[in-house]
Amino acid sequence: MSTRLNDARILMYSHDSFGLGHLRRCRTIAHALVEDYRGLNVLIISGATIAGAFDYRARVDFVKIPSVIKLRNGEYTSLDQHIDLQETLKMRRSIIYHTAESFQPDIFIVDKEPMGLRGEVEETLTYLKAKGTKLVIGLRDVMDSPQLLEAEWKRNDILKKIERYYDHVWVYGPPDFHDPLIGLDVPPKVRDKMDFVGFLQRSKTQSESTSHRTEGDYILVTTGGGGDGSELIDDVINAYKADPELTHKALIVLGPYMPGEQRLRFMQNTSDIPYIEIIEFDNRMEDIVAGAKAVVSMGGYNTVCEILSFDKPALIVPRIVPREEQLIRASRASELGLFDMLLPEDAEDPKKMAQALKDLLNRAPPSANGRNLKLDGLENLSKRIAEWLQPDDTVKAVSPSA
Missing domain, CATH: 3.40.50.2000 (Glycogen Phosphorylase B;)
Structure with missing residues (x-):
């Protein structure tokens, strides 16, 4: 671990309507950050139905919001068929807002969906921006084809809202691999906020319980x-x-x-x-x-x-x-x-x-x-966090300690 960050708090949002990708990405980032900074606490808001099936390191926790499933045709439905989708979304918005209000994060990192599922984090973004919280949207290396992404984002005026709310746009990939906003008419102020941090490297888990084992090569x-x-x-x-x-x-x-x-x-x-x-x-x-x-x-x-x-x-x-x-x-x-x-x-x-x-x-x-592709995303994110939370200090990594 390295420098203590004076009990700093990071809130992450992962809408998780289909698959495990968003939660696993948030969890990877959270684990890397608490390993680097002893005083850091991370809380993940997740809609994943099996969020509790994963192990979380000390000072990483999650808040489960009601699950919404994305169907193969792109539409959404409540996991609980007895609850109307709009009622589910209303509950999710309320939990997200009140979690932010109670947790009072220094940094809010939103995964992939700038305004959340059906705009559910916009109210929270407005609140946190007024409080001076650093707001970050994290995008995958690839979002979708330009025509599909542009149509989806134009309907909800997403690029202007990114410009209005967010301080930084992290791209979880290197700049020479792919630009997630290629083909879109991106405002210069949004381009200026974009930071290609690199792929998020992974390591073997440190869990004492064993994973599934299979004999021989597979x-x-x-x-x-x-x-x-x-x-x-x-x-x-x-x-x-x-x-x-x-x-x-x-x-x-x-x-x-x-x-x-x-x-x-x-x-x-x-x-x-x-x-x-x-x-x-x-x-x-x-x-x-x-x-x-x-x-x-x-x-x-x-x-x-x-x-x-x-x-x-x-x-x-x-x-x-x-x-x-x-x-x-x-x-x-x-x-x-x-x-x-x-x-x-x-x-x-x-x-x-x-x-x-x-x-x-x-x-x-x-x-x-032979391209020497770097996987330094987590290292780069750690540096960004240190610069924001300790702008006047030089953060020096030291050997892990108790």
Whole structure:
């Protein structure tokens, strides 16, 4: 740990309507910051249904708000079908506001959605800005295709609101990988606030309890939260059934949001394939990625950061609807020689998928591309926080202490 930050407080917001990406990103940042600064306290507001399934380090906690699910058509519904969506959103807004009012943060970091789900954090932003709180919006390296993002943001006047409310716009990727606002008419004042901090590197967990362990080398197949990953898992299983030469062990992690009937179908469908092992969920995916020989995924932000952090050969089969985020990220990574990419229509062909899996076992890791891609996002965020909270002091890192 390094310098004590005099009991400084950071509030984070993660809307979490589909998957685990937002919460996992917030949790990664929070853990890195409390490890660096002994006096720092971080509180995460999350809508993730399984927020409590994860371990949190000392001085990191979360407030659970009622869950809202994003359907595959892009619409939202309450997790509790007996409560109207508008009532759920009203409760969420109230909890967010009163949490901020009670916690009194020095810094408020919003993940991905500048005004929150259906504008639910705007009232809180107004309150905190008047209190002098430092306001930050954190964006993924890729948000969506320019045309889709522009249409969505224009409806809600998002760029002007970013200019009005936020002090800083963090981009969780390097500037030479991708600009999340490319193709949009971004006001100069918003551009001036943009800070490409780099990918958020991952490390193995420090948990005393063990993650799932599998014997020998394995290809990890992961779909993140699993809510929209059934097609990829079907493609992998069909490839194993079609090609008797495909005998390398595959560990498939279904994800906590995969529907029960799909879980059961996959379990039954692989009972006669000795090379496939299926588990439902593990809250320490970093350890499972670190132990894999190679990774097959859809190309979500967190999984890509893990693949790069542990330098694993990877095959990406991106989701292409309702957002093009994964397709854009996978295409750019493939262009840079970091990963292999297979489009969903090609992955549906068992022979093509089987060949891609066999090729993956001989693929060089991302570091072999010679681009010296840095993963220094957490280090850079830590420096920014120190500059804001101790502007007159020089923060010197020292060896970890009790």
